[in-house]
Amino acid sequence: MIQQNVVKVGMADLNVAYRGESIRTTGLGSCVGLTLYDSDRKIGGMAHVMLPDSSISREDSFNRAKYADTALPLLIEELEKAGARVNRLSAKMAGGAQMFAALVKSDSLRIGPRNVEKCVQMLASYGIPIVGEDTGGSYGRTIELDSETGILYIRSVQQGTKEL
């Protein structure tokens, strides 16, 4: 899991990694870490999605990486610029937890599951297969995608590290 070059992705942010780099985001709670990988070109991309749908945005110009419905098209654009092809992409994702599940009464607080649902729906609309998923639960995750192998490493406090 330790790589020489690690590209960092912040909250409501996205980026692309290639030439053996890894790409990583930390402390995912209800946010979803959505990753795409072109195994032919060994190019990977990751978005740290915070909210499901940009239609709720009250900003004049918003950050496209923040919402699931706008982050996926933007991530695909960035991957294509780096030489990936959309028809070769496969997806893995993690996160979408309900951090304080006991408190959730209203649907608006079910952000985690709604983020996951929206990502699944968006991926389907682009015909991108989901080849790995570790979502839900009530714990945080740090994830790292290796652009050489396409393996997604998922670390959590209680469950250690697993690979997808």
Next chain:
Amino acid sequence: MSSLDRLAEFELDVLKEVGNIGSGNAATALSTLLNKPVDMAVPKVSLVPFEEVAERVGGAEELVMAVFLRVEGEAPGNLFYIMHPVSAKRLLSRLAAMEVEEDLEYSEMELSALGEIGNILAGSYLSSLADFTKLNLSPSVPAIALDMAGAILSYGLMQYGEMGDAALLIETKFMDNGEQLDGQFFLIPDPESFNTIFQALGVRQP
């Protein structure tokens, strides 16, 4: 972010006072429980980019013990009391006379006791705030989590997500000389609550 990034200096001062009164009361409660003085830093009020919120407690991956309450009522928001896991263990041994191991395993009993301590502190924070503003504020049942700071605190930022990439935090640090029972309060009022708070305190016209 509508008006939140353009708050006047005196409005920020009002929010600092809100933090001061709330956490001052909570510090008194903690000091009574511990039977020793607890120091408190001057509250910080700032519009913090999402990316940097977790830096305030040591980074997104930092393991923290958090007590979370949703504030309901006229000025809704999120309230966190964040402790380093070692501080949480020490607090337990001091307050609940529990025999604790200084590792990261917590029993159900320990978590429940911490939830109750957090509840007392957050309850005194909120009740003094409600007295000060004359607003009706009530806490939800406390939830407790031992997890990565980023995963925990991001939960309190969602209400800000649809209007920008930063949240307004009212932050106070507790210090306890020598024994390291440090803790940090984060009050994150919902964006819509600021106007209510300012009006209640007479610094903005209805």
